[in-house]
Amino acid sequence: xxxxxxxxxxxxxxxxxxxxxxxxxxxxxxxxxxxxxxxxxxxxxxxxxxxxxxxxxxxxxxxxxxxxxxxxxxxxxxxxxxxxxxxxxxxxxxxxxxxxxxxxxxxxxxxxxxxxxxxxxxxxxxxxxxxxxxxxxxxxxxxxxxxxxxxxxxxxxxxxxxxxxxxxxxxxxxxxxxxxxxxxxxxxxxxxxxxxxxxxxxxxxxxxxxxxxxxxxxxxxxxxxxxxxxxxxxxxxxxxxxxxxxxxxxxxxxxxxxxxxxxxxxxxxxxxxxxxxxxxxxxxxxxxxxxxxxxxxxxxxxxxxxxxxxxxxxxxxxxxxxxxxxxxxxxxxxxxxxxxxxxxxxxxxxxxxxxxxxxxxxxxxxxxxxxxxxxxxxxxxxxxxxxxxxxxxxxxxxxxxxxxxxxxxxxxxxxxxxxxxxxxxxxxxxxxxxxxxxxxxxxxxxxxxxxxxxxxxxxxxxxxxxxxxxxxxxxxxxxxxxxxxxxxxxxxxxxxxxxxxxxxxxxxxxxxxxxxxxxxxxxxxxxxxxxx
Amino acid sequence: xxxxxxxxxxxxxxxxxxxxxxxxxxxxxxxxxxxxxxxxxxxxxxxxxxxxxxxxxxxxxxxxxxxxxxxxxxxxxxxxxxxxxxxxxxxxxxxxxxxxxxxxxxxxxxxxxxxxxxxxxxxxxxxxxxxxxxxxxxxxxxxxxxxxxxxxxxxxxxxxxxxxxxxxxxxxxxxxxxxxxxxxxxxxxxxxxxxxxxxxxxxxxxxxxxxxxxxxxxxxxxxxxxxxxxxxxxxxxxxxxxxxxxxxxxxxxxxxxxxxxxxxxxxxxxxxxxxxxxxxxxxxxxxxxxxxxxxxxxxxxxxxxxxxxxxxxxxxxxxxxxxxxx
Numbered sequence: 042x043x044x045x046x047x048x049x050x051x052x053x054x055x056x057x058x059x060x061x062x063x064x065x066x067x068x069x070x071x072x073x074x075x076x077x078x079x080x081x082x083x084x085x086x087x088x089x090x091x092x093x094x095x096x097x098x099x100x101x102x103x104x105x106x107x108x109x110x111x112x113x114x115x116x117x118x119x120x121x122x123x124x125x126x127x128x129x130x131x132x133x134x135x136x137x138x139x140x141x142x143x144x145x146x147x148x149x150x151x152x153x154x155x156x157x158x159x160x161x162x163x164x165x166x167x168x169x170x171x172x173x174x175x176x177x178x179x180x181x182x183x184x185x186x187x188x189x190x191x192x193x194x195x196x197x198x199x200x201x202x203x204x205x206x207x208x209x210x211x212x213x214x215x216x217x218x219x220x221x222x223x224x225x226x227x228x229x230x231x232x233x234x235x236x237x238x239x240x241x242x243x244x245x246x247x248x249x250x251x252x253x254x255x256x257x258x259x260x261x262x263x264x265x266x267x268x269x270x271x272x273x274x275x276x277x278x279x280x281x282x283x284x285x286x287x288x289x290x291x292x293x294x295x296x297x298x299x300x301x302x303x304x305x306x307x308x309x310x311x312x313x314x315x316x317x318x319x320x321x322x323x324x325x326x327x328x329x330x331x332x333x334x335x336x337x338x339x340x341x342x343x344x345x346x347x348x349x350x351x352x353x354x355x356x357x358x359x360x361x362x363x364x365x366x367x368x369x370x371x372x373x374x375x376x377x378x379x380x381x382x383x384x385x386x387x388x389x390x391x392x393x394x395x396x397x398x399x400x401x402x403x404x405x406x407x408x409x410x411x412x413x414x415x416x417x418x419x420x421x422x423x424x425x426x427x428x429x430x431x432x433x434x435x436x437x438x439x440x441x442x443x444x445x446x447x448x449x450x451x452x453x454x455x456x457x458x459x460x461x462x463x464x465x466x467x468x469x470x471x472x473x474x475x476x477x478x479x480x481x482x483x484x485x486x487x488x489x490x491x492x493x494x495x496x497x498x499x500x501x502x503x504x505x506x507x508x509x510x511x512x513x514x515x516x517x518x519x520x521x522x523x524x525x526x527x528x529x530x531x532x533x534x535x536x537x538x539x540x541x542x543x544x545x546x547x548x549x550x551x552x553x554x555x556x557x558x559x560x561x562x563x564x565x566x567x568x569x570x571x572x573x
Numbered sequence: 574x575x576x577x578x579x580x581x582x583x584x585x586x587x588x589x590x591x592x593x594x595x596x597x598x599x600x601x602x603x604x605x606x607x608x609x610x611x612x613x614x615x616x617x618x619x620x621x622x623x624x625x626x627x628x629x630x631x632x633x634x635x636x637x638x639x640x641x642x643x644x645x646x647x648x649x650x651x652x653x654x655x656x657x658x659x660x661x662x663x664x665x666x667x668x669x670x671x672x673x674x675x676x677x678x679x680x681x682x683x684x685x686x687x688x689x690x691x692x693x694x695x696x697x698x699x700x701x702x703x704x705x706x707x708x709x710x711x712x713x714x715x716x717x718x719x720x721x722x723x724x725x726x727x728x729x730x731x732x733x734x735x736x737x738x739x740x741x742x743x744x745x746x747x748x749x750x751x752x753x754x755x756x757x758x759x760x761x762x763x764x765x766x767x768x769x770x771x772x773x774x775x776x777x778x779x780x781x782x783x784x785x786x787x788x789x790x791x792x793x794x795x796x797x798x799x800x801x802x803x804x805x806x807x808x809x810x811x812x813x814x815x816x817x818x819x820x821x822x823x824x825x826x827x828x829x830x831x832x833x834x835x836x837x838x839x840x841x842x843x844x845x846x847x848x849x850x851x852x853x854x855x856x857x858x859x860x861x862x863x864x865x866x867x868x869x870x871x872x873x874x875x876x877x878x879x880x881x882x883x884x885x886x887x888x889x890x891x892x893x894x895x896x897x898x899x
Contacts, residue, residue, distance in 0.1 A: 394680075396713045403702070484821050513735075521780075525775075537776070
């Protein structure tokens with residue numbers, strides 16, 4: 042037990058040195074000293090509760106994805122069958138219960154229709170996206186497959202994450218973290234951001250822009266009551282517009298979406314000097330917009346953003362340049378936000394903020410200062426008590442404690458983990474508990490001496506007999522710590538990390554290192570008695 | 574050098590003489606704790622209840638106008654019974670508002686409420702600095718509740734299972750019972766004093782589980798050792814001996830933990846107060862539960878030296894022979 046060959050000592054010191062080395066950059070960061078650039082620089086990240094910043098959890102409505110998919114399918118089916126040569130006529134279209142069903146007028150067209158719809162049904166990916174069945178000979182039913190819906194949600198979330206990233210980048214904030222979480226959630230963490238209002242506004246805006254023709258045949262009285270003519274639907278005017286509180290009927294199909302943009306900027310209307318947003322379509326979108334405007338010169342169209350009508354201008358002339366100006370009672374700020382949102386693309390699905398945690402930089406800095414001070418006073422008190430109680434053995438324990446704290450910090454830096462506010466409490470707890478091993482060992486050595494064992498035998502037995510309880514206690518603590526990590530979230534995980542890593546470092550320092558030191562001392566001085 | 578000795582050598586305190594009364598008291602406290610939790614309820618923070626906690630500093634004032642803030646916030650249509658508390662310095666307060674019932678099914682509700690409250694306060698106080706916002710929707714808080722309950726139960730069962738494997742089933746049951754006692758009393762205290770019960774407290778309880786178990790394991794380890802050593806000794810006497818032998822360690826370790834935690838409790842960040850207070854409380858509860866809750870159960874469940882005789886391996890025998898104990 043007390044035999045420490047040179048190679049073993051070398052290894053132990055090396056392990057301690059490497060871990061302590063990793064702690065240095067983090068310690069340097071709290072002083073005015075600069076860490077040399079040539080050296081590797083592992084640092085402990087500060088959690089948002091210490092560094093200040095904003096944590097936002099967004100959740101997507103998965104149902105929306107399915108609804109959007111169904112609408113796309115309806116448009117796809119209509120387009121394919123209308124473009125067929127000769128045209129296939131359909132009727133009694135229904136999209137209830139998440140399925141699309143329709144009748145084919147001429148029963149002899151059924152097989153041809155099935156053939157034509159195959160590309161839509163199979164989709165582009167590996168999974169079949171829809172089930173196509175024929176009932177009563179002329180009715181086709183399209184049901185989304187589970188795998189297809191899942192795939193659609195995953196795709197939507199992937200692109201939503203990308204859109205979120207582009208919007209946050211547009212704000213110019215530094216080092217945001219954007220991570221998908223679970224099936225339908227996105228975590229956004231922005232260090233240093235203490236007022237997330239603009240960020241939340243940007244992320245809350247789906248920015249689904251649509252241009253649809255106004256149904257000028259709709260009776261105003263019907264529209265006011267929310268009754269739309271067949272083939273049309275009703276959209277309310279946006280809050281803050283001159284026509285707030287009223288609605289417009291627009292043709293459901295045949296409009297175009299503003300998702301094929303190459304640019305958008307906030308600018309001012311040259312005539313009214315109102316803030317507006319100017320958008321540029323890509324080639325395809327520009328062509329479609331040109332076609333729509335050419336076919337509908339003189340008619341009103343509605344600019345719809347996220348299901349609300351911004352304005353209803355008319356096409357005075359064909360718009361062929363591929364760019365358009367959107368007006369709609371904007372402030373400079375809201376026009377700017379909208380142009381960022383449009384530029385970064387529409388979110389494929391609405392995102393709701395379901396959790397927000399923001400800490401201002403002052404509070405974070407104050408927490409660090411108070412936490413550090415409390416930790417130092419606590420450590421000092423523990424060191425004094427240990428030395429007063431166990432003398433030389435207490436000094437070993439105290440030295441082990443200092444190395445323990447440094448190694449803990451260093452390993453956390455190597456692992457690139459995050460130190461949170463509860464993590465500071467974890468440090469203090471580790472300091473208080475790590476010496477438990479030394480207490481157990483030293484009390485045991487005392488007992489063994491009282492029973493009349495010689496010094497070396499007493500020390501040897503002390504370490505050996507105490508180890509069982511030390512290991513058992515650490516393993517049970519490990520179990521509790523891992524469960525806390527698995528089920529905890531955010532800052533609490535930081536606490537669990539410190540506790541769990543601290544278990545390893547404290548066994549290493551409080552048991553192994555002190556044993557090495559005690560062994561070295563015994564070997565050199567061969568004391569016949571020890572004060573303990 | 575004269576060393577400090579907190580516990581005199583060779584104590585012989587008859588702990589288990591008072592075992593039954595203490596055990597009954599412990600049981601009564603467990604029942605009382607759960608009754609308190611049932612009647613008073615836990616004062617759930619935003620983590621578990623949903624809603625928001627907003628921490629603000631009135632930079633230009635020596636003291637925060639608590640009554641005025643309460644009035645202003647309470648006047649908002651969505652807000653009912655806000656909790657306004659001092660938080661840290663005299664000019665800092667925390668404003669806690671629970672989610673109203675109408676927030677059900679509207680994940681954005683908590684978020685909108687936060688914006689409304691901060692905007693209203695900032696309009697009235699230009700020197701207001703917002704230090705922190707925690708806004709949790711009903712959906713997320715529900716998940717936190719489930720996860721927390723699961724983590725506590727899973728941790729208790731997992732460590733009890735480990736003790737069962739390492740010792741004997743009676744020890745596992747004893748340890749589980751002691752943990753149940755510690756967790757119950759901590760919850761009871763939170764219900765009694767209506768301290769804010771947040772995710773941090775769950776972390777504290779898991780830490781308590783860990784450290785209460787340290788004590789239990791140290792005593793159990795000694796009981797096992799003594800069971801092998803003194804085959805004929807009656808169990809109550811043997812338990813007393815084991816507790817006395819480990820008493821110095823129990824006192825010393827509790828003390829080191831306490832002096833490490835006290836500065837954090839007294840001058841540490843205000844946001845950590847609940848966590849550290851819960852752990853400090855658990856420290857006391859955990860130390861005596863190992864003796865009075867786990868001990869008597871071992872006697873009643875009939876632990877004896879036979880439980881460990883087959884465990885003596887050839888190495889143990891050699892050790893014993895080497896020590897001259899045959």
